[in-house]
Amino acid sequence: MSRDPVDAVYLDIIVDVPAVGDRRFTYSCPSEISLPRGAKVRVPFGRARADGFVLGECAEKPPFSIKPVEDIYDLSFLPPQELLGLTEALARHYCASTASLWSNLYPPVVPRKSVARVLKEGGLPPHPAIPDREPAQEVEKTDLSKEMETVPVLYVWGSRRFRWNKYLDLTDSALRRGQSVLILCPETKVLEGILALLSARFPGEVCPVNSEMTGVVRRTSWLALSRGEVKIAAGTRSAVFAPLRDLGLVILDEEPGSAYKSLDWPFIDARTAAVARGTRGAKVVFGSAYPSVEAVENIERRRWSCLREGPAEPPENGEGLLEPGPRVTVVDLKETRPRREIISAPLQGKLAAAFSSGHRAVLFLNRRGDSSYVSCRDCGSAISCPRCGVPMSYHRREGKTICHTCGFREEAPAVCPACGGHNWRFSGLGIEKAEAEFQRKFPEVPVFTLDQDVARKTTPSEILGAFGRVSPGCLIATQLVLGQSLLPKVGMVGVLSADTALSVPDFRASERAYRLLAGLKDCVDPELGSRGVYVVQTQNPDHHAIRGVAGGGSFYEDELRMRRMLGYPPFKRFFRVKFEGRNLEKVSEAASAFVSMLPPEGDIRVLGPAPAPKPKVRGVYRWHVALKGDDHGTMAAECRRVLEGMSKFRAVKILVDVDPVDTE
Template identity: 30%
Template sequence: MIAQVIVDVSTAAIDRPFDYSVPPQLEPFVKPGIRVHVPFGPRKVQGFVIGIADSSTVDLHKLKSVASVVDVDPVLTTEMLELANWLRDDTLSFYNDALQVMIPAALRANYSKICKFVRVDLLSEAMKQLLSRDGEVDFTNIEKNQLTHELKQQLDDGNASIETRIRQKTKPKLQTVYQVLSTSIELTKGAKKQQAVLTWIQQHDIKSFTMEDIQQHLQVTSSVVEALVEKEILQKTKQEIYREIALLADISKDKVVELTDSQLQVLEQVKEAQHQDVSTTFLLHGITGSGKTEIYLHAIEEALALGKEAIMLVPEIALTPQMVTRFKMRFGDQVAVMHSGLSAGEKYDEWRKIHRREVRVVVGARSAIFAPFENLGLVILDEEHESSYKQEDSPRYHAREVAKWRAQYAKCPVILGSATPSIESYARAKKGVYTLLELPNRANAKELPPVELIDMREQLKGGNRSMFSIELIEAIRDRLNKNEQIVLFLNKRGFSSFVLCRDCGSTVQCPNCDISLTYHRMGEALRCHYCGYEEMVPAQCPHCESEHIRYFGTGTQKVEEELTKLFPEARTLRMDVDTTRTKGAHERILHHFGKREADILLGTQMIAKGLDFPEVTLVGVLNADTSLHLADFRAAEKTFQLITQVSGRAGRHQKKGHVIVQTYDPQHYALVCAQTHDYKAFYSQEMQMRKAYQYPPFYYLTHIQISHPDVIQTADYAAKTADWLRERLTTSTAVIGPTASAISRIQDRYRYQCMLKYKQDPNLIPSLHQLLKMARTDWEKQGVRISIDLHPSTIV
């Protein structure tokens, strides 16, 4: 029996299966989808078995054997193995990367080098202090303590050996359980507390319990229970339990919602596809508050009634708590949650619930699309236009494309839902590639809130230099007087965009990236949002030593400070990357706001969509131009989507809403269309622009980036790349560039880019594969890195 194994090493030279013989004792366990430990060169690594064969092209005597199995049951299904093949080709990634992305990080291998010694007495005192009880020491500890020279000497003398150990990053959570063996044993008169435990067991006919169980009824310590274990009245065991995930609210009651006629018509089409077992992609275009979530819930109910499973994707962690609460209310313990806000242990437990068939619905962010269901009946992407569905690291997949692949495999429908669909998706729906479903009205028959565009140029002319327009200040004061809630949106975090010297005009730059550092009031720090570099705010200019240092731009921290000055009585919650770093921070902030413990919710993109609070009647957009003038062909689309989405947070229930958008460009078509909530008008104008400049959906784009620590080398290899492609691609494909990236240096690596623009090119994929092979085998030795994104979500 031969196992074909993809080893856990992502390099071009070994991006293929390797054959290993399977020892007879492991044959019952080794099957496709299982993980194994195998010898690879001088060490052991983890690998995925992707196939079983009876023979090998390698001489059987030379074949190495599988050392051990990691799993009893396969972690990857047959579907996942096929999906990995497709993903590898679609994203031009390594086979190992395509397989690894399908399992939670908690299941991935953790490699460590362990040093063992034959005679401890030959070691120095410093080395002896590092030894564990087993007489071993981790190689990283030896490195930290600068004892590598001694280790080398011990290895040369034969007194030391190094062993590679592979561990899973997370283990199941265990709790101590006491099983009742006998209740007939007589206790001495002095053992009153032990007798109390025994009486409690007899009265309630207890078979097993935990310390937590008994302490709810009796005031006893663990020593009392342990004494009963010694007397063989109880038996102590360890049982596996799942880690509990805290939710936003009480989930004991479900809301009964009657669907509108429009919702019923939409649902009927989805149900028809579910019953016909066909892979249909639906684009559900429904305005904010039109009841898309209720459609999702009913469609999932139908999938479960058919004995199938469902995956529900949301783009932001911030959306997940509210969405999970809705789903738990409807489906109870049938729901698993998967998103990056969970701890490694929680992710591991949620994944195992799915793997063990204990749940039938998954709600989560991008990675939840790889939930190992084997009888999939429905896939839903809420806010399908969101860029967070695209992974920017290898493999560079888009959850929408993976969802469509899985739906085709399972013969089930996909629902792509949004109030502002991506231009590409809506164009496909117009062409009939997707089936368009529309919900033009709010479910509660409420009107969309009026949107007021405030020209900040006029505010400046009138002498108002504040970040708040007069109209917004008055509107906030009015809502505070009425005891209503306010959402303020700013697409930026930090206190100020940058620190500038007024004498010499220089800014404080990141030493690793070509970008200015952002000032953060908390901790008086300057941070780079690309590489994480941080330094304290200088007292004087690093260039001219002037003390005239000033902060420019507007961040969420600065807005929060200004709000405190203007409205000292208002309670403000800030929600951005800085305030949501800790575990559960999203849930806590939203919970406090929902409980009316704050009047104003100030935040970045994470508050722009999906949130539903009855008392929010005012939404303020402080600077609509932040994303409007980026060097990205999708800038207008992203701005329209953000403004429309955040506008939809106001007046969702009984009270009327109002939206104020501050801008320096009130005539821009993206803002004019957002003011009237007119997606179709925006789509029409944006399509004209895309056609004129030959951008998607009229053309496909591929983005190629070259990086190197030396700028000359980077430019040279980027030029070689562009010339090489021009020779091999058809004349209808435009090779644009090379040019320096918008941020030309990140983490001390210079970056140049090329763009391919094409409609159809049979030479494209083979040429890109050739380019990657050449770059990975030859160029990487020179320190050059190349990345290719076949379907870029951004070109900045």
């Protein structure tokens, strides 16, 4: 143990170690070095080293020996104090540690210096003084969820062109007022087009921010934004905490995009963080062609204002008027696919007509590989992943079976490991099987595939470029095709199985299926109008998501009615508590103990504990508990209280996911 320096100050520091939460640890620092609140440091922690963040000075010297701060990160990257306070409140909103949120405020690989070197160089540059107040006590009094309910969100509901015309006008107005603007999109594949659009309108004012940028570029962008050298930050989820000066406008496009929600702890949702930034005075604008169910409810209840695109007025000369969208055909597979072919007779006929007219077609199937299930015909045993226990998919091109959960792969066995048999049954659909069947039925038509496996060997732009150079032609693709700006004009889109999206055990499955099907419908060349063709194959033709896309029902009305009846968001708050560990008995015990510590009566409804839909991933056992309630603050407070009493389950990782988008 290091001895305390004779002339030192003592700092309260929180460390970025999930297991310790917001517990404060005391470290010493030479009095010549004054560290502000939020300063990032490197400290000894147990037998290792950990990153930490300064909260402030201790009022008195502790009556025990104290370890010293070892390294100090460059204070040029110190986040604004307002942003530090906001993310403290967000940490409580998400039942996460403050350190886990503050780590998101710094760009990657910030330079650091040892304390000894800092002293040798004459100390630190000037910076704000450490506040005397206790930040944790101040945040305790703040219910961020209540504040966010009062933020006046504007929703722009319409086509991409309609939305961006409005976004650009709003951005121009904010810049004229001397304010900065934050613009978010869900995925990097659409960010390039957005940056080009913004740079053409506002040259020299746009700074990209996303996690795929190198550390050096991210740090340069961070400093440019914090110094006010540029006024517009545009990026994906990680850009939501960009340190813009005088932030006046936050625009979040494609609001329903699931990529806005982090699937890693602390499970931050950029949509929530965007509204949270609105509590500090920025105007918040969301937009999409197909809003989330929660957004529609907020609009209908007049909590949010809405600017919705109306039907286009015909020009005076009648030229350039777009016809209605593509004709939609729903194929009931229970009646039209007796031989279990992937491409039904009605779909085959539509494809033949499209190709004879010289059109391109896209066939959609959101499953990689050839077959999703491989089993022995002799004994019935399936080929399963040794790490996850789930069936492995067969990939014909590679000759391997692959686990789509963890990525484990091995050569497809010639002999059944259970009985020694040689007869295999290849069940289920996959994009490779669809490609083989298409080639049998249309041998003269060039066919291309686009999925993760193909994208590892070549870029989507190369595949789409080759597809665009032939006509007729066919592209068989997974969801990678959505949002691709280089997708050439197609006269037809066919969905080989809508049921893969509907069969997911998640209350949001219908909503995701509706947006997926609607987005695929928009891939048909709009200039063709009703001459375009859209075919959906399904075993559930009467499902409200499919009827909504086909124009035979109101999806939002039906979905909201079902959610209200079953008590799911937006009518109830929904938390998912996950328990993970390598000992199944301890994981299940921890889940049961968590439930037993919740109040037996009250406003929180408890579902579980139970094994997760994927009960084992990469050798880690997984259980979960679902919580429903009316008040976010009450639910978060109960979760934090129970977590404090779960310290004996050190071998189990316990994570609270607020408003989860993935319940697998």
